[in-house]
Amino acid sequence: MSSYQRKQSPGNTDWFVNDRFGMFIHFGLYSLAARHEWVMSKEAVPEEKYKRYTKYFDPDMFNADEWAQYAENAGMKYAVLTTRHHEGFALFDTKYSDYKITNTPFGRDLVKEYCDAFRAHGLKVGFYYSLLDWQHPDYTIDRFHPRRFDADAVEQNEKRDMHKYAEYMRNQLRELMTNYGKIDILWLDFSVKGDENSDNPVKRKGKGPEDWEAEKLLALVRELQPGIIINHRTGIEQDFSTPEQYQPDAWPRDEKTGELLTWETCQTFSGSWGYYRDEQTWKTPQMLIEMLIKTVSLGGNLIMNVGPCARGYIDKRATDMLDAYGKWMKYNSRSIYGCTMAEPEFVAPFGTLLTQSNDGKRLYIHLVSYPFKSLKFTGLAGKVEYAQFLHDASEILFTEDAHGATDHLTMSQGVGDLVFDIPVVRPDVTVPVIEVFLK
Ligand code: GLC
Numbered sequence: 278m279s280s281y282q283r284k285q286s287p288g289n290t291d292w293f294v295n296d297r298f299g300m301f302i303h304f305g306l307y308s309l310a311a312r313h314e315w316v317m318s319k320e321a322v323p324e325e326k327y328k329r330y331t332k333y334f335d336p337d338m339f340n341a342d343e344w345a346q347y348a349e350n351a352g353m354k355y356a357v358l359t360t361r362h363h364e365g366f367a368l369f370d371t372k373y374s375d376y377k378i379t380n381t382p383f384g385r386d387l388v389k390e391y392c393d394a395f396r397a398h399g400l401k402v403g404f405y406y407s408l409l410d411w412q413h414p415d416y417t418i419d420r421f422h423p424r425r426f427d428a429d430a431v432e433q434n435e436k437r438d439m440h441k442y443a444e445y446m447r448n449q450l451r452e453l454m455t456n457y458g459k460i461d462i463l464w465l466d467f468s469v470k471g472d473e474n475s476d477n478p479v480k481r482k483g484k485g486p487e488d489w490e491a492e493k494l495l496a497l498v499r500e501l502q503p504g505i506i507i508n509h510r511t512g513i514e515q516d517f518s519t520p521e522q523y524q525p526d527a528w529p530r531d532e533k534t535g536e537l538l539t540w541e542t543c544q545t546f547s548g549s550w551g552y553y554r555d556e557q558t559w560k561t562p563q564m565l566i567e568m569l570i571k572t573v574s575l576g577g578n579l580i581m582n583v584g585p586c587a588r589g590y591i592d593k594r595a596t597d598m599l600d601a602y603g604k605w606m607k608y609n610s611r612s613i614y615g616c617t618m619a620e621p622e623f624v625a626p627f628g629t630l631l632t633q634s635n636d637g638k639r640l641y642i643h644l645v646s647y648p649f650k651s652l653k654f655t656g657l658a659g660k661v662e663y664a665q666f667l668h669d670a671s672e673i674l675f676t677e678d679a680h681g682a683t684d685h686l687t688m689s690q691g692v693g694d695l696v697f698d699i700p701v702v703r704p705d706v707t708v709p710v711i712e713v714f715l716k
Contacts, residue, residue, distance in 0.1 A: 281316060287516065288515070293578060297616070299353050299355040304358070306673040307364060310551075342394045348545065360388050363411055369386050404464065415441040416442050422479075447493065518540045528618060541577060552587065617635055658694055661675065664712065665711070670677060
């Protein structure tokens with residue numbers, strides 16, 4: 278059994294840490310702008326102008342089953358969809374606002390279709406819901422708000438009432454938690470840090486749990502969906518933390534108690550979350566697969582994002598990346614699902630990443646840089662029963678000498694070293710994996 282104990286949390290994260298790999302989906306009116314999901318803030322577009330996108334929102338090629346099929350093929354086990362992003366536009370049929378998908382030419386409740394399709398593919402279903410809302414009349418103007426440059430922003434804020442806004446969020450979340458069956462994950466986003474150095478009061482004031490009335494909000498969600506897990510971004514710790522677009526180099530811990538946190542890193546293929554036509558910063562399949570392995574090697578989950586284009590399909594640049602995941606996962610997912618950080622007694626040889634099955638019985642050595650002929654693993658002698666490549670179950674021979682003798686045919690060995698015999702011809706696998714059956 279793995280010796281790593283994670284910090285207890287209100288929800289049950291057992292399935293989550295077993296599944297390890299999910300799909301994030303960012304879709305909204307910003308998909309039409311195709312130049313970042315923050316376009317409304319970045320370009321300071323006032324709400325009446327931004328709302329013109331509703332007239333043109335018609336993802337005629339949207340097919341929830343196709344999205345789900347891509348996720349399944351990539352080896353993803355759960356998904357999280359932006360039911361509403363910072364722009365405030367709902368992809369579901371809400372009673373509490375007219376700013377919603379059913380009032381566009383598309384006219385259908387996309388959230389409903391997403392839930393049905395992803396469940397049918399055996400995937401767990403999650404909702405992202407933005408705490409920010411740049412068009413709601415009661416949401417106060419802050420440093421990110423499109424109206425932050427208005428000369429009368431301070432006066433406008435006096436008329437805005439965050440209590441009403443918090444109630445509005447509870448109303449929408451009640452709908453989301455009631456009308457769509459069992460929801461496995463809720464991803465709330467995010468508490469705004471104020472700009473302390475600014476002398477502009479609008480920019481100085483941040484927003485946190487009190488503004489969202491987060492305690493009430495969380496209690497409501499837990500009451501309606503007792504099995505759900507929730508992220509930390511209201512500012513009140515819940516079930517998992519979410520390092521964004523960076524790769525931690527150690528298992529994240531609770532700052533006060535030092536306990537290991539349940540964590541999920543969220544990453545993109547190209548930098549932005551929403552569809553961005555002109556973005557050129559696409560990652561390579563090698564980087565993406567390494568990201569997944571590295572995350573699990575530190576006891577975490579990876580949620581990888583797709584931003585479908587405004588016609589509703591996932592474009593080729595993204596499906597190529599999903600295919601790369603799928604191709605690797607088809608043969609190597611055993612080193613990901615049900616795996617975690619290897620026990621401290623196993624120290625990864627240079628150029629490798631390790632994971633270990635939760636029952637402790639198998640160790641996975643990911644050959645990130647492919648070694649020539651042999652791979653020495655210090656301290657592994659005497660612990661291995663059998664070894665094979667994971668992708669084709671071909672035996673990997675090894676020599677070991679727990680007594681410190683030298684094997685002239687391979688390389689010098691110290692006490693406890695084990696040396697794997699690696700074929701010179703690199704298998705055609707993005708990252709080859711050695712599966713080690715431990716004694
Ligand atoms: C953020 C961004 C956002 C994205 C999210 C995903 O904080 O505001 O656009 O949806 O992170 O992690």
